[in-house]
Amino acid sequence: MDLQTSVFLLFVLFTAGHSLSCYECMGLTGSCADQKEKTCLNGTSKCMSVTSVSQVDGISINNKLKDCAADCANGSMNLGIVRTSAACCNTDRCNIQDTPDPSTNTPNGMKCYYCDGQSCSNTVSCSGSEDRCLTATESSGGQSVVVKGCVSKSLCNTTTAVRDVRSVSCCEGNLCNGVESVTQSFLFLCCSLVSFILLH
Template sequence: MHLLALVFGIVLLPAAYPLKCYECIPGSLGTCTDTQRECPSSYQCAALKVTSYAGASELLSMDMKSCALPVECVDGSINFGISRTVLTSKCCNSELCNTQPAPAPSKSNPNGKKCYFCNGQECTATLNCLGSEDHCISTTVSSGGAQTVLKGCASKLLCSATQNAQIQALIGQEISCCQGDFCNSASSISAGLLLLVAPLVSLFTLS
């Protein structure tokens, strides 16, 4: 009798529907239109803003919406001295709840952490990390057939396994994160002509 009641109880439970969210993926012009999609199980609705700077000048601000895993709802930045990319996100768990864009990044002040960055032909310049940037970072990127060394500061969340794998997909090389002032090697390496780092759009899983 108890087993029969349990079976009927399970059958009569309301079906578990996937969460429906807005999706908006910018095109070449940086604009997009909201559409609706059903998210995979365990995904949330999310909005992400990617803002890139060269020095104090804002180069680009891009908004997007989609489904995301909880671990992908992060705020943080990667700072290579000549360029800095800041990610802000806003995630929620109700139907079509990601109507609003992610918040704009707040003003970031030096936090006392110091890392090396590449300035011209040398990678021995001192970079004062900003905001939540609590790790030093090193990577090598390919540009026009040449290898370019990049060093700087990064937020801990962007050095975690999930986000690191996606950053590697963007840059194409392994990224090394470490803790401690100037832990990202003081060796002098020809950095070549540094390019502004592209916005870290691939941090947002578009599954």
């Protein structure tokens, strides 16, 4: 066996054998203290860390998630009752730090409409890198489910592939995502968008 073939085989062995390692946890109580290291499957090339804060009946629920991802983006989203921040990286164990609580982001002066299940005439203050207004709709059983809010441009680009969502649009400028009524609870669609960001 000549030297070139030997070097090539060694290169293939060393590069093919390396898989990305990320931390994994699902902190449903707001903590990732029990995070564990895991080897990512083929097809996943990034590590992610996500923090979501929900307001339900005056109670704040804080969730954290870390895992491997096929693709993800850095940014945040505010859908009125759910705020999410995501961080994405591509080196071994780079998601050791928790993503900051999105409710601590500094308001940036922009406002967007959001839906509360009854009406989409509510406004929310955008913060941090949230520089776009989002509108997402799904038709289900002849009724329309609508979600609106603030989103970072980077996350706006990833939400176009959310399964079961018929249309997603982002726009620039205060209150550019318009007012419209909703005829059905929007929690399903809201959860679909957040789940996509968390698990995609």
